[in-house]
Every structure is written in C-alpha cells, then in structure tokens.
Amino acid sequence: MSNRMIRTEYGYVSGIERSIIEKLSREEKHMHHKEKLEVPPFTGKLDEADGRYAIIFTKPGCVKCRQTIRQLSNSMTVNHYQADDTAIAYFKYIGVRSMPVVFIFDHYDIIDQWCDMRTDKINQYKEAD
Known part of the structure; x- marks a missing residue:
C-alpha cells in the first residue's frame, strides 16, 4: 500500500491511515449491529x-x-x-x-x-x- 496522500470524505490521509480507518469503521459497524440485536428475554419460568x-x-x-x-x-x-x-x-x-x-x-x-x-x-x- 502506498504512503501517498489520498483525498477522502474525511480529509487527506495516507494509504495506510485509510486502511486503518476503514478497518475500524467496519469493526464499529459490526459492534453497532451487535448492540442493536438483543436476544429477547425468556418469558417462561x-x-x-x-x-x-x-x-x-x-x-x-x-x-x-x-x-x-x-x-x-x-x-x-x-x-x-x-x-x-x-x-x-x-x-x-x-x-x-x-x-x-x-x-x-x-x-x-x-x-x-x-x-x-x-x-x-x-x-x-x-x-x-
């Protein structure tokens, strides 16, 4: 991956920085899905x-x-x-x-x-x- 600066929606970043940000964004999205899905409570005794x-x-x-x-x-x-x-x-x-x-x-x-x-x-x- 190149270290030249790339213009993105969040500013100029290097290729390495961009890949790190994208990876963290995917992980955050995954965590957001986990937070939204909750196993319903058990309604029996x-x-x-x-x-x-x-x-x-x-x-x-x-x-x-x-x-x-x-x-x-x-x-x-x-x-x-x-x-x-x-x-x-x-x-x-x-x-x-x-x-x-x-x-x-x-x-x-x-x-x-x-x-x-x-x-x-x-x-x-x-x-x-």
Missing part, C-alpha cells in the same frame, strides 16, 4: 424450564422453523420470535444464510447455537431428557 430453554428466531412460512420449534418443544421450553429487519441484517453480517437461528440457554448462559434445521443438534437435546 426457569423452574418450569429446569434451567434449560431455547430461543428461536424464525421467518414467516418457514417449514424448517416450525419443525425445529415443534421438535425442541418436546424436550425443553421454547420461545420463538419472528426475526425483524435488524436481526436479519445482523444474521447475514455474521454469515447466517438459513433460518431458523437457535440459541440454547442454561439459565442465563448461551450453551449452544446454530442455524438451519439441525436434526443432530435437536436429537442431542432430546436425548438429554
């Missing part, structure tokens, strides 16, 4: 859930989403939410390309997460019962 529960983000008309909810509901308490634009943008940003997005909690700690219909993961939690 932890005693009833035996401390373990799932929060599942879905999209309308998704057969895999409905199946995941149905199958996980047999072994634990499940809260599901339709992903809004912010959540979808965040999921795309972190590389998620398929719904549902599943978070498994033990009390307040995320112990597992995945996307798409993962029968291997679902079976893992069915067998834990």
Whole structure:
C-alpha cells in the first residue's frame, strides 16, 4: 500500500491511515449491529424450564422453523420470535444464510447455537431428557 496522500470524505490521509480507518469503521459497524440485536428475554419460568430453554428466531412460512420449534418443544421450553429487519441484517453480517437461528440457554448462559434445521443438534437435546 502506498504512503501517498489520498483525498477522502474525511480529509487527506495516507494509504495506510485509510486502511486503518476503514478497518475500524467496519469493526464499529459490526459492534453497532451487535448492540442493536438483543436476544429477547425468556418469558417462561426457569423452574418450569429446569434451567434449560431455547430461543428461536424464525421467518414467516418457514417449514424448517416450525419443525425445529415443534421438535425442541418436546424436550425443553421454547420461545420463538419472528426475526425483524435488524436481526436479519445482523444474521447475514455474521454469515447466517438459513433460518431458523437457535440459541440454547442454561439459565442465563448461551450453551449452544446454530442455524438451519439441525436434526443432530435437536436429537442431542432430546436425548438429554
């Protein structure tokens, strides 16, 4: 990368400075997405859930989403939410390309997460019962 000065929207900077600023801007944007997406609170009772529960983000008309909810509901308490634009943008940003997005909690700690219909993961939690 050249050290000659380049005119940008934020003034004249060297090529190295520009690459650093761009990298920091991308990281700040990533952090902003993380701050905006919050996993919704668990609305059940932890005693009833035996401390373990799932929060599942879905999209309308998704057969895999409905199946995941149905199958996980047999072994634990499940809260599901339709992903809004912010959540979808965040999921795309972190590389998620398929719904549902599943978070498994033990009390307040995320112990597992995945996307798409993962029968291997679902079976893992069915067998834990």
